[in-house]
Amino acid sequence: EIVLTQSPATLSLSPGERATLSCRASQNINTYLAWHQQKPGQAPRLLLFDASNRATGVPARFSGSGSGTEFTLTITSLEPEDFAVYYCQQRNSWPITFGQGTRLEIK
Amino acid sequence: QVQLRESGPGLVRPSETLSLTCTVSGYSISSGYYWGWIRQPPGKGLEWIGSMFHSGTAYYNPSLKSRVTISLDSSRNQFSLRLTALTAADTAFYYCAGPYGDYARFSWGQGTLLTVSS
Numbered sequence: 001e002i003v004l005t006q007s008p009a010t011l012s013l014s015p016g017e018r019a020t021l022s023c024r025a026s027q028n029i030n031t032y033l034a035w036h037q038q039k040p041g042q043a044p045r046l047l048l049f050d051a052s053n054r055a056t057g058v059p060a061r062f063s064g065s066g067s068g069t070e071f072t073l074t075i076t077s078l079e080p081e082d083f084a085v086y087y088c089q090q091r092n093s094w095p096i097t098f099g100q101g102t103r104l105e106i107k
Numbered sequence: 108q109v110q111l112r113e114s115g116p117g118l119v120r121p122s123e124t125l126s127l128t129c130t131v132s133g134y135s136i137s138s139g140y141y142w143g144w145i146r147q148p149p150g151k152g153l154e155w156i157g158s159m160f161h162s163g164t165a166y167y168n169p170s171l172k173s174r175v176t177i178s179l180d181s182s183r184n185q186f187s188l189r190l191t192a193l194t195a196a197d198t199a200f201y202y203c204a205g206p207y208g209d210y211a212r213f214s215w216g217q218g219t220l221l222t223v224s225s
Contacts, residue, residue: 043202043218049210056211087153091207094166096155
């Protein structure tokens with residue numbers, strides 16, 4: 001089973017700042033990584049797939065990079081609605097696994 | 108727009124069996140790709156339960172494999188989750204999601220809370 005480790009667990013930033021979230025895989029997952037955003041009381045929402053492709057309707061301030069075992073989600077100039085929990089998820093091999101999440105909170 | 112909606116009981120007794128259904132609109136589940144179930148205990152992270160391809164091939168989380176069955180009903184454009192021998196540890200929000208592979212159309216259901224309690 002591929003283990004995904006996200007860091008940091010919590011990130012405290014102010015609106016307008018840049019956020020960088022990391023996801024490390026325990027083995028090579030090529031670019032089969034997705035990022036999901038979850039706001040309190042809501043279902044998750046797909047942000048990025050295959051490491052760097054934005055899902056439909058996702059603003060351009062969200063971008064993803066990486067391949068192999070190291071991945072990054074970057075949010076340039078945080079908006080108030082971006083404060084949420086972010087999960088990475090791999091589909092390179094079964095079972096599908098999720099990271100433990102990074103909580104992005106308002107500083 | 109693809110929409111998924113979970114339905115099922117909100118409360119089940121320990122040792123009983125859970126049956127949940129995900130109704131898909133705006134996309135035919137027979138078109139290809141695969142669909143999945145994910146759960147989330149209150150206040151905790153996401154756990155993948157299993158996925159099923161349109162062909163009928165299924166993959167399950169090894170930690171749940173002995174208790175889980177996912178099935179598809181193409182005539183109703185639905186897929187279902189069956190989880191047996193429930194315990195309090197199965198209390199969680201249950202989500203359906205898909206189609207995996209067609210990410211331009213990928214969507215999550217709104218989720219349904221299952222409580223296992225006597």
